[in-house]
Amino acid sequence: MASQDEDDMIALVGLCVVLNKKKKCKRKMWSKKWLTKRNEYTHTRLLKDLVGEPSDFRNYLRMDEDAYKQLLLLVTPLIEKKDTVMRKSISPYERLIATLRFLATGRSYECLKYSTLISPQALGKIIPETCEAIYKVLKNVLQFPNTTEKWEVNAEQFEERWNFPHCLGAMDGKHIDIVPSADSGSYYYNYKGRHSMVLLAIVDAKYRFLLVDFGTNGRVSDGGVLQRTKFYEKLQSDELEIPKPCNVTEHFKEVPYVFVVDDAFPLSINMMKPFRQAQLDSAVREIYNYRVSRARHVVENAFGILASRFRIFHTQINLEPENIVKSLFMNSKGMS
Template sequence: MDEETYVELLSLVSPFIAKCDTVMRKAVSPHERLSATLRFLATGRSLKDMEYSTAISRPALSKIIPETCEAIYEVLKQYIQFPKTASEWLKIASDFDEKWQFPHCLGAIDGKHVRIVQPKDSGSYYFNYKKTHSIVLMAIANAHCEFIYCDVGTNGRISDGGVINNTLFYEKLVNKQLNIPEPEPVTFDLDLEYVFVGDDAFA
């Protein structure tokens, strides 16, 4: 993350994570809270390791990191806008047609395994085909490679096709609650469905 991006993120989350000093001690600053959280997310290091590199106690880190993650989510959730109307879907389809010459495409979908340390007593629950333990990030991107939807948390043992079945997106898709436009002619009066593009892991 470059400094400009970090400073912008810090300014957004500071009102949510700033704490008051007390007569007992000085509060951990928003800068320290954010940098510790980002380091934890980027490295996956244990709180014991983080304690030495951040000079913040383990009990404090165990509260700071979840609080800061919630703040990051609150200030950044506006950047992932899932289409709600047929006209918003048509705008995405138009961008795909113009930029990638793919008509009637509403999004590119794929999953990414995020490696984790095996949770205690989890057995093979998170064990994936790459022979590591992971959770899956499932995302849909528009024509400009920007996320319009993401779902995180399904255990890595599940295939991409199975992961999508666990998402709210899939539930609304099969129940026709996404306001996807009806098929329209492309050429020679041939009606073409609006589609999502993905690899053959998806049925």
């Protein structure tokens, strides 16, 4: 009887081996059939027809044709992949369009796959990689003043356009809503009752970003975010080449150059913020508050322009935190 049982067991093991081999031999396609028809159905064909419609082209990619072509030329060496004997690579043209549509609409990867004909798994690698390439080729566009003369030009523009003398820039923070990862707990939970990451920026008188810091969790206040930046370190150690205090009028002498901020930031010799409501006990203070608020609206308006252009800032971004940083600003701790 024992030998019969052993024979049965051997036969059963052999059957399992045969079935496993059959499962392993079952071949699968690289992707779904409709995803392989990218040249036929993708929105890149639509873009060719939009070339003759400048307003529609700009609305679709949030930039005009010349800017798009220049950007494509710059990022192609960084995002181009080689074809293999197995399949063709996704072209830089398609990669950049998918990335710009993601930023312009804020749609999920699952939703984007129907217009790009690229799988969500591939988009999860393509979009952060392309955003990182865009940052590398355009990081010098943010011209942070590094000389006294450049700071003085900023101050002159603020005085001319916003009637606030000796203003070097307007500073504020914006909470970018995110879908937190499962193990993050309340790490990103902010005072507004949402999960977010903080975008800290300094803007000049013409709504141009001079400095961007992004990546700090939403629990930290704007003042706390500022204190973690290289900008704050250099400001405290007097390494920013800020002009020395000088006279504004004969009545206002030795006035320092400042950044205008809101109540979330600390008051210092180089940071001016409005008086609180309980402190408004004179017309002079009310006029001062009006001037500070008027100058500080520049950074609020810049955030509005940014979110209007790239609608991803109106959504809850459902990506891993490190990919959110790559997809938006590439965190540089305040000295972009």
